[in-house]
Amino acid sequence: MKIIKKEADYAVRALLFIAAKNERVPASAVYSSVKAPRSFMRKILQVLSREKVLVSEKGRAGGFRLARKPEETSLLTVVEAFGGRKSRGGCPFDGRACGNYGFCGLREKLGEIEERIFEKLGKTSLKNLLRREDEKKKDYKDN
Amino acid sequence: MKIIKKEADYAVRALLFIAAKNERVPASAVYSSVKAPRSFMRKILQVLSREKVLVSEKGRAGGFRLARKPEETSLLTVVEAFGGRKSRGGCPFDGRACGNYGFCGLREKLGEIEERIFEKLGKTSLKNLLRREDEKKKDYKDN
DNA sequence: TTTAAATGATACCATTTTAGTATCATATAA
DNA sequence: TTATATGATACTAAAATGGTATCATTTAAA
Numbered sequence: 001m002k003i004i005k006k007e008a009d010y011a012v013r014a015l016l017f018i019a020a021k022n023e024r025v026p027a028s029a030v031y032s033s034v035k036a037p038r039s040f041m042r043k044i045l046q047v048l049s050r051e052k053v054l055v056s057e058k059g060r061a062g063g064f065r066l067a068r069k070p071e072e073t074s075l076l077t078v079v080e081a082f083g084g085r086k087s088r089g090g091c092p093f094d095g096r097a098c099g100n101y102g103f104c105g106l107r108e109k110l111g112e113i114e115e116r117i118f119e120k121l122g123k124t125s126l127k128n129l130l131r132r133e134d135e136k137k138k139d140y141k142d143n
Numbered sequence: 144m145k146i147i148k149k150e151a152d153y154a155v156r157a158l159l160f161i162a163a164k165n166e167r168v169p170a171s172a173v174y175s176s177v178k179a180p181r182s183f184m185r186k187i188l189q190v191l192s193r194e195k196v197l198v199s200e201k202g203r204a205g206g207f208r209l210a211r212k213p214e215e216t217s218l219l220t221v222v223e224a225f226g227g228r229k230s231r232g233g234c235p236f237d238g239r240a241c242g243n244y245g246f247c248g249l250r251e252k253l254g255e256i257e258e259r260i261f262e263k264l265g266k267t268s269l270k271n272l273l274r275r276e277d278e279k280k281k282d283y284k285d286n
Numbered sequence: 287t288t289t290a291a292a293t294g295a296t297a298c299c300a301t302t303t304t305a306g307t308a309t310c311a312t313a314t315a316a
Numbered sequence: 317t318t319a320t321a322t323g324a325t326a327c328t329a330a331a332a333t334g335g336t337a338t339c340a341t342t343t344a345a346a
Binding site for chain 3: 148149150180181182183186200201202203204205
Binding site: 188200 | 318320322324
């Protein structure tokens with residue numbers, strides 16, 4: 001069971017990095033911090049930009065910055081940017097005939113579960129994640 | 144996002160069919176009811192048998208029956224039978240280095256979500272599903 | 287005005303996972 | 317002894333995921 005794919009995972013890490021910087025950051029800086037393959041990360045940033053999660057500027061002093069405040073971008077947004085919500089309803093058949101015409105308790109149940117996942121992803125913002133990590137680091141220092 | 148794969152989906156449907164029959168059922172009966180490819184379904188039933196979800200009898204009047212009462216087999220059991228829980232912790236890197244040494248707020252969060260999914264799958268038994276479908280059919284008749 | 291450093295678009299390839307098929311061996315009741 | 321079952325297992329096909337590479341365009345600064 002895989003909630004998000006590597007693409008989205010790298011994306012989140014990249015976003016956290018950019019959020020922490022709080023200024024325009026070039027892709028090169030991102031993939032030297034987040035340990036992702038160069039080309040792959042570039043593509044990921046482009047997707048985030050196309051999907052309006054990031055705003056980019058071209059040219060020499062170009063780079064990426066968050067399109068919104070960290071508390072306004074959720075994991076769900078990121079997951080959706082990479083097509084993570086397209087196969088809806090928890091049904092591997094996408095609601096097409098599956099021998100269980102009309103009613104399907106299983107599909108219903110899986111749909112419910114899926115909704116909860118989306119709900120939780122939707123409620124987790126970049127800010128939440130940043131805070132979590134800060135607290136952990138603090139804990140560490142305290143010991 | 145895919146909570147279970149087709150294999151597991153077919154498996155659940157097969158189990159529901161067998162549960163409803165409440166007697167030994169040959170594979171042929173299963174795949175004429177559940178619309179799954181013949182060979183694929185045979186393999187699935189074998190897995191369920193190997194994993195002690197079903198009990199099989201060979202030979203002429205052979206077939207499959209539930210190893211336990213319908214309320215004692217959960218979706219989680221089925222999902223696990225098909226290896227659905229092997230990549231733990233919601234981390235696409237399976238806990239290996241991901242540039243985020245030590246702390247990882249994302250991993251932590253995804254782990255939490257995953258746990259909830261398992262919890263819900265664990266609490267949903269074949270009996271629950273059978274009942275759901277019965278109720279729906281009843282609703283239908285009432286209208 | 288040229289050049290270096292950036293993103294945009296996009297086509298392509300590799301790997302892994304999922305889905306499905308086919309075959310032969312073994313057991314057993316009629 | 318034969319028809320009807322499951323067991324084991326090897327194989328292939330298709331789809332999803334992960335990753336690479338190239339060329340075009342933009343822009344600030346030398």
